[in-house]
Amino acid sequence: MKKTGRRNSGRPTITDVARLAGVAAITVSRALRDPSLVSVELRRQIEAAVAELGYEPNVNARALASSRADVIAVLVPSLTNIVFADFISGVYKALRGNPLQIQIGNTHYSPREEERLVAMFLGQRPSGLIVSGIDQSKATLKRLQTAGCPVVQVMEYADEPVDMLVGFSHFEGGKAATRHLVEAGYRRIGFIGARMDPRSQRRLAGYRLALEEAGLFDPALVVTTPTPSSVPLGGELLCQAMAKTPALDAVFCNNDDLALGVLFEAQRQAIRVPQALGICGFNDLDLMGVAHPRLTSVRTPRFETGHRAVQMVLRRLQGGAEEARCVDLGFQLQVRDSTMRDAP
Template identity: 40%
Template sequence: MRDVSRLAGVSQMTVSRVLADPDLVSEATRLRVMKAIEQLGYVPDRVAGSLSSRRTNFVTAILPTLTNSNFADTAQGLAEALRPADYQLLIGYTMYKLAEEERIIRAMLSRRPDAIVVAGMVHTKPASEMLLRAGIPIVEIWDVPDKPIDHAVGFSNFEVGRAAARHLLSLGHRRIGAIGSRTDGEAIDLRGESRLAGFASVLREAGIGDELIVREGTAPVSHDHGAQTISILLERAPDVEAVFAVSDISAFGALMECHRRGIKVPADLSLMGFGDFDIARQCVPAITTIRVDAAQIGRLTGEMLVRLFNEEGGAADLQPSTIDVGFTLVPRQTTAPAVLEAGLS
């Protein structure tokens, strides 16, 4: 900063004002200082500045993965909403492991973020305690917990599953299954499991068993997972009429396996997924799915945080504490009404 002040011909205090509150400095002085900063390649020490301001100007986002385009869209929406307020995004990913989430939370808190955004509402006990005691805004995303740690922006994965089951039932299907990943390993897709739980609840309400819900493999799901898991389902119930996959990714794998087996979709079997991924829109036939605006989740979270940061102390309650973005069922070509057996009405 001393070098910048000498080159620009101003005091160090003026350089500090240009960086912290440029509106207090004349345009000519600001441009002279910024030119000196550019010439010297000076990078302000945000950590040193945070010792007095108690702000680090970065937000931590903890996501299951970045290979899933929906989570990537959420991160982008969050970053875009934070950028005008000069907040940067620091991302950690858990690989669907609660123990890894706990480790990341501990590591990130040691770097003093101004807020933490975390996907999901289920955490280890130590992780929950750290978040509760953090003294900064915490936003749980991609779900709507009954009792959020602080704030939440998302939708009900349980209701997504219920909507999927109701759709397949409305088409007249009765031999209905679903495919997801196992829940007895280290990596668990808790949101996918919540969808399956909602799906099963509607089947039971309709007097249909949930024994055709197959959980196989570990999170995250893949095209291979969809192919392998629907193979297990078809071996167990060759007469299955309709299948819900917890993700379009596994739904696409299941669709390809049906093609290989000569099973016509939707004439022989209706299939639907979740997420409205590009591949679901572009494959043939296009996959019936449930759409969530992933980027909107990020934008709304960022806007919520900026408002919180502008409140006195940065931790005031913001109402409502939970924002439900909802979801939309998108019927496409992989689902169709059940075909009645000849002679039946």
């Protein structure tokens, strides 16, 4: 008996449910969002009507009317990079059982794309926003500051986040890995890096500092490329590094893909690992612990970061006690065969 609305979508609306249950639309709305606001009797009638009609709320109408979408927007620079996939797993885990949805945006490592996505996502008035890194453009930062929702920067550590932050220090990670190589007795320690996004740059800076402290730094030891990282690329970069520095006796790889490629290439050239070449990766994917030889790496809290970031958003939404705005989850150097030069 509705107004034959020429435009209506054919799908049952909250009004249809209300009519069937013999209540007002607003009561249905309340029953769906917070059942405690509605008497048990009506609640049951409404639930029955919802089931009978197969009613599904229109999220767009809901978001428009309440100017609040039940969505947490998550911006990552890449989805093929397992680091961010693991991070997103943590996000999903923390959100399980929660009616909030996840909206993933892929910036492809482009600040401009990031700016566009932040503008677009904030236009949807999400319940929370999680962005990767701390190197947003000025325009993006301005938008984040006036986001009107909790904002978490992740996968880095810094003292002055836009709002909240959870991650670890890539600089310290790079430094720790490199110091370990120095202590293991290596002297011509190369750096192999791909893509060289801001996080890679900070790992490189940590590497550099550690080598300078030991009086071992030499620019010729650093081989980088803007190309995205991959296992084959690790082998290629090792060849380049050895061409530049034949005496190379160890490499700190920007990530585990490269480290694995380095290992394969070393095996191909019959270079003995760890005796003639030490290899250290970054992230500590689970394959590092079972490679042959087992590969040293820096374990990073990817999953935990996603999990914690969501928890921080949720706590803020629930108006709970303010916890620390900056959380450093740290990292852990996993020393394995590939850098145990003096092992039996």
